[in-house]
Amino acid sequence: MASLCAPLSNAAPIYKVIDEQTGQITFTDRPQSYEEQAGKQVSQTSVNTGESSAPKGMPSEVRGNTDLPAAAATKPAVNINYQLSMIEPSTERAYQRPAQSIVIALDVKPALQNGDQVSIYLDDKEIAQGLSASVATVDLQPGPHSIRAVVKTVSGQTRQQVNRTVHVIQNTLILQKKKKLAEQLLAYERLPWHQKVLLKMRGNDAVSQ
Structure with missing residues (x-):
């Protein structure tokens, strides 16, 4: 015991x-x-x-x-020295409105850390997040426009950025065609009804021939 x-x-x-x-x-x-x-x-x-x-x-x-x-x-956040480059547009250039679109392509090295991201801005307005974007020139006014890409941390701090200026010009040939077509439609609407009927008959005869 x-x-x-x-x-x-x-x-x-x-x-x-x-x-x-x-x-x-x-x-x-x-x-x-x-x-x-x-x-x-x-x-x-x-x-x-x-x-x-x-x-x-x-x-x-x-x-x-x-x-x-x-x-x-937890490990403290590491400040990464990112290298951000804009592949496209590579230089300052012009785009015809509305036929062409502005294609934006970026490259960042090293790979983004968890929580960091790339934001793309057009005229100081964010339009996309990531390494690519496409902008239709039909939505833009003729003249210069600024493109800016920014690498941000999860807390919103800017690590790297790159800027580019592009110019949007109106395609005068397309504009003239649209203007002529609008004038023809307006003239047709002003015709008396019997003349509209004659024009339709002539159009049908031309198609049948």
């Missing part, structure tokens, strides 16, 4: 010590040295161990950092 009780009589309580500043956890069977220190939370745990469980010369304290704050456990 005495031999069965011996391990229990030798059992020593284990205490959990938390450093309030760093969050470091220490388990010990000698809490006296920590109770006198400021900023230490000492509490007894439900885990017990015998004094003979640790070899001689081995400290009876086990340290861990499982309760470290999230900010300390």
Whole structure:
């Protein structure tokens, strides 16, 4: 009976010590040295161990950092020196309206880190996110327009940017054709009904021939 009780009589309580500043956890069977220190939370745990469980010369304290704050456990953000280039349009150039579209193509090195992104702006208005975009010139007024691409971090900080100026010009040939067609339609609408009938009959005869 005495031999069965011996391990229990030798059992020593284990205490959990938390450093309030760093969050470091220490388990010990000698809490006296920590109770006198400021900023230490000492509490007894439900885990017990015998004094003979640790070899001689081995400290009876086990340290861990499982309760470290999230900010300390995560890696700090790394400032990446991005290289951003605008492949297309490669130089300042002009586009005919409305036949042509402005194709924007970008390249960024190294690869974007998680959370970082590229935004594309036309005349200071964001039109796309990513490395490519297409703008229909029919929606733009003739004249100069600015294209700007920006690499931003998840917090909105600008890491790199590139700018380009393009010019939109009106295609006068298409404009003249549209103007002539509009004038013809207006003249047709002003005709008396019997002349409209004659024109339709002539058109049908021309098709049948």
